Amino acid sequence: MMNWILKGAAVSLAAIMAAGTASAQDYTLNINTALATSDPLYAGLESLRDKIVEASDGRLAVQLFPNSQLGPDEDVLEQARTGAPVAVVVDGGRLAVYQKEMGILGAPFLASGYDGIRRVVTSDIFEGWVDDMAEGSGLQVLSFNWWQGERHLLTNKPIGGPADLEGIRMRTPGAPVWMGTIKAMGATPTPLPWAEVYSALSANVIDGAEAQFPAIVGAKLDEVISHVTKTGHINLITGLVTSAEWFNSLPEDLQKILRDEALAAGDVASYGTRDSLAAIETKLTESGVTVTEIDTAPFREATAPVYDELGYGELRDTVRGIAAGN
Known part of the structure; x- marks a missing residue:
């Protein structure tokens, strides 16, 4: 197993080095994402790629690797920590292992929209x-305003409340905040890479998943599920995270350009996602998937203890206040 991991890491790093030397720019950042090119968020990454070249007068380039071409998010984060010129679109739950507070961004019913x-x-x-994360863990956030939408339940049976999830093996990322949320909602959390969800549902390895609308159609999960229950249990905000060592090696003007353009591109991606949701829901319905609105109060009540269990009880009120504009 260790040999396989090392071989995979070597392949990823070889791809990064090859991509980085393929251009004449002074610096090249290789961005990995689990998203398909059809996802609205990907348009934001394309905007970032184009704007960076323009704003830096060609000194800095961005290359995109959709569908996790450089490996799972966790592997790319570890590559970044070694100083590799890579970045990944990643949620706060996965970053909590490096900076605990980041985990609250993936906590249930934190904010809407x-x-x-x-x-x-x-x-x-x-x-x-x-x-703190840059100094303590070697990971630099470029921007964290890459909104992918609210997560819903994907199953092959109707879901009306937590009791209906009993015995359901539900795919989720392996981060504690995600695992705790899905368990509190009534299902059995089953960590799997996103790329394996379609085949796992097809083979009945899992009974369900949870995801935002763009990801459902991007992974063609409408082919292997029959119901989407609109719980909106996690408001999926993600960030563009790179190597602090690599970032600090850039001239100061390029550091500023990279962070400024990442924030602007995040808005392009997020508002594009927001504007696409109604059409995606219609597409799902037309493909035969039943999309259901339910009363989410039982799920809100069931997941409320997750904050205290993970040590976010006090921080919850502060963050919700900021989200509300207080």
Whole structure:
């Protein structure tokens, strides 16, 4: 197993080095994402790629690797920590292992929609977490305003409340905040890479998953599920995270350009996502998937203890206040 991991890491690093030397720019950043090119968020990454070249007068280039071409998010984060010129679009739950406070961004029913959570990830308190993570773990956030939508339940049976999830093996990322949320909702959390969800559902290895609308159609999960229950249990805000060592090696003007353009591109991606949701829901319905609105109060009540269990009880009120504009 260790040999396989090392071989995979070597292949990824070889791809990065090859991509980095393929251009004449002074610096090249290789961005990995689990998203398909059809996802609205990917348009934001394309905007970032184009704007960076323009703003830097060609000194800095961005190359995109969709569908996790450089490996799982966790592997790319570890490559970044070694100083590799890579970045990954990643959620706060996965970053909690490096900076605990980041995990609250993936906590249940924290905020709704994009504008509120954007206030959180552009706040002074969040920037403090960014600085601490860069210094303590070698990971630099470029921007964290890449909103992918609210997560819903994907199953092959109707779901009306927590009791209906009993015995359901539900795919989720392996981060504690995700695992705790899905368990509290009533299902059995089953960590799997996103790329394996389609085949796992097809083979009945899992009974369900949870995801935002763009990811459902991007992974063609409408082919292997029959019901989407709109719980909106996690408001999926993600960030563009790179190597602090590599970032600090850039001239100061390129550091500023990279962070400024990442924030602007995050808005392009997030508002594009927001504007696409109604059409995606219609597409799912037309493909035969039943999309259901339910009363989410039982799920809100069931997941409320997750904050205290993970040590976010006090922070919850502060972050919700920022999201509300208080």
